[in-house]
Amino acid sequence: MKAIKNILIILTVLLCITPSKAKAQRDKIDELRSTFIAKHLDFSSAESEKFWPIYNELHDKRKAIKKNLRQSLKNLPPAATDKEAEELINLENKSAAADAELTKTYNDKLKLVIGAKKLAKLKVVEEEFKLEVLKAAKEK
Amino acid sequence: MQANIKVVLIFIGTFLLFQIEIKAQAAFDSLNLKKAKHYFKTTIFLDSYSKANQKFPKQKATKLSNDSIIDARLGSFGVKQFNIGFYTPIYTRTYYNRDSTVYSNTHYLLTGNFLSIQPSFDSIRKVHTLLKYGLGFRIIQNSGKKGVWFIDIQPFTTTDITTSTPNGYFRMANSFIYSHNYSAKFNMRFGITKSFMWGNRYYLPYLGVRWGKLDGVNFSIQIPKNISLNIPINDKIRFSIFTKPQGGMYSFLNNDSLYYFRPEVKSFNFTHYEILGGIRLDFALNKNFSGYIDAGSSTRSNITFYSTETSKRRPNVPYKVYFYERSLSPTGFLNFGLVWRFGKTKSFFNDRNMYDVFDINNVNSPGDVNSGPGNMEIPIKKSIKQSKLNLEDIQDLIDVTDQ
Numbered sequence: 001m002k003a004i005k006n007i008l009i010i011l012t013v014l015l016c017i018t019p020s021k022a023k024a025q026r027d028k029i030d031e032l033r034s035t036f037i038a039k040h041l042d043f044s045s046a047e048s049e050k051f052w053p054i055y056n057e058l059h060d061k062r063k064a065i066k067k068n069l070r071q072s073l074k075n076l077p078p079a080a081t082d083k084e085a086e087e088l089i090n091l092e093n094k095s096a097a098a099d100a101e102l103t104k105t106y107n108d109k110l111k112l113v114i115g116a117k118k119l120a121k122l123k124v125v126e127e128e129f130k131l132e133v134l135k136a137a138k139e140k
Numbered sequence: 141m142q143a144n145i146k147v148v149l150i151f152i153g154t155f156l157l158f159q160i161e162i163k164a165q166a167a168f169d170s171l172n173l174k175k176a177k178h179y180f181k182t183t184i185f186l187d188s189y190s191k192a193n194q195k196f197p198k199q200k201a202t203k204l205s206n207d208s209i210i211d212a213r214l215g216s217f218g219v220k221q222f223n224i225g226f227y228t229p230i231y232t233r234t235y236y237n238r239d240s241t242v243y244s245n246t247h248y249l250l251t252g253n254f255l256s257i258q259p260s261f262d263s264i265r266k267v268h269t270l271l272k273y274g275l276g277f278r279i280i281q282n283s284g285k286k287g288v289w290f291i292d293i294q295p296f297t298t299t300d301i302t303t304s305t306p307n308g309y310f311r312m313a314n315s316f317i318y319s320h321n322y323s324a325k326f327n328m329r330f331g332i333t334k335s336f337m338w339g340n341r342y343y344l345p346y347l348g349v350r351w352g353k354l355d356g357v358n359f360s361i362q363i364p365k366n367i368s369l370n371i372p373i374n375d376k377i378r379f380s381i382f383t384k385p386q387g388g389m390y391s392f393l394n395n396d397s398l399y400y401f402r403p404e405v406k407s408f409n410f411t412h413y414e415i416l417g418g419i420r421l422d423f424a425l426n427k428n429f430s431g432y433i434d435a436g437s438s439t440r441s442n443i444t445f446y447s448t449e450t451s452k453r454r455p456n457v458p459y460k461v462y463f464y465e466r467s468l469s470p471t472g473f474l475n476f477g478l479v480w481r482f483g484k485t486k487s488f489f490n491d492r493n494m495y496d497v498f499d500i501n502n503v504n505s506p507g508d509v510n511s512g513p514g515n516m517e518i519p520i521k522k523s524i525k526q527s528k529l530n531l532e533d534i535q536d537l538i539d540v541t542d543q
Contacts (some may be wrong), residue, residue, distance in 0.1 A: 004156055007407060019152060026535035027427060030487060031519050032523075032524055033489075033525070034523045035310040035488050036524065038521075045324065047291050048324070049284075049286070049321075050241050050242060050243070051493040052490040053487075053488075053491050053493075053494075054241070056486065056487035056489055056491060057243065057486070057487075059394075059487055060175065060487050061173075061175075064174070065168075065171065065173065068173050088186075094167065094171055095171065097167045098167040098170075101168065102168060109240065113241050120294060132524050133524055136524045
């Protein structure tokens, strides 16, 4: 009886410590994206084993850039000083530069793995994914 | 002259390209972003197992034997077991192989477990509480191609805390396994494992075969750990039908005169094993928290008592000459557990080698206990239509600067 009580206490505590809603939502989209890409791009076994680790790494870096920028936008006070505004603009410039460079670096890597044709198709599929998701959300 | 200009131009071109690469790295690094270091989340799991008491089968002995005397002193046998285990990544190294397209990683994990088992003998006045605890270390190397290497070292201590009499043994379980992913649907594993779950300190060959993807329906034979048919229903619920051994080797105090003809022996070894067969249901309440419940039949249940101390005095006989051994008839069991995973991780979607890394880590649960948290971190594929999206979910698809 005492053991059951202890387990129930632990269960309650653990249930209270849940991941943030935003994090869970982003994970959901990431999962769906990867499934969508896998379904629409016919990777061979050899391509698949090399492609996904690289693509996931690119995706993690992109996500980190977006998150950082989004956070800074949220944190900008309504009565921001010139210095604060300048910092935010600088951050946006830096983020855009980093994102552009990631695109170039990882395009080169991914091209070696899946070839130019499939890489181009990947870009198309990524756009299709966005549209599909927007369509699905609209239907709800 | 012309050749020299060509060389200089190539040099400058290469230098400029290199500069761009440096700047690219610099642009990203200058943001000083917080990134996940590991692929593994720190995982803590609680596991509770119980099996009802059973009477010992009556022996057809014409005269009074040691076994029948001990049978009478024990009365019956049942098990209550509680285990808390964990693993946590302490260092993860990720790197590209020479051709810069193969992405490898090495994971160093700290593991630990604390197991309390109460073998319930209804004729013994005081229930013995036996502990098994220890910290371990494992290294998992993902070659990024087809192979995953797994090295596990699990030292632990077993002790009987029924009275304050000092007792206990230090033991070491370990495994060395190579896992080869022929394809996402077919995997084989080979290796060696030293385990105590068969009730003794055996070095056993490890042989594993899996048909089917880890994120889909698969049939897995992992000898000597388990055989299971795994059926994921969705990302929240997974079923499996399994059979696996469970058991251990524990220090047991001789304060009930069980080893009555060697009263000078303060403690001896209690070993037990059983083959469990049943159905397991894993359920996820959210990304970080899941649970499982399994029930079924316990067969080939066996218990033994022997003393290492006594055996040492008899160099010509094997170390495990039992002074008592009994097998019990099949009965039911109930097992349930709670799993809590936390921490930020790198993405591993569709990365079949990483899925294999998770699976090999979970099949070989910490502490040589053979009941672990399951593969709930491996995502199950679902379509956009199945996903119950709402507008909040899709905000990440819109670029921040578009807002």
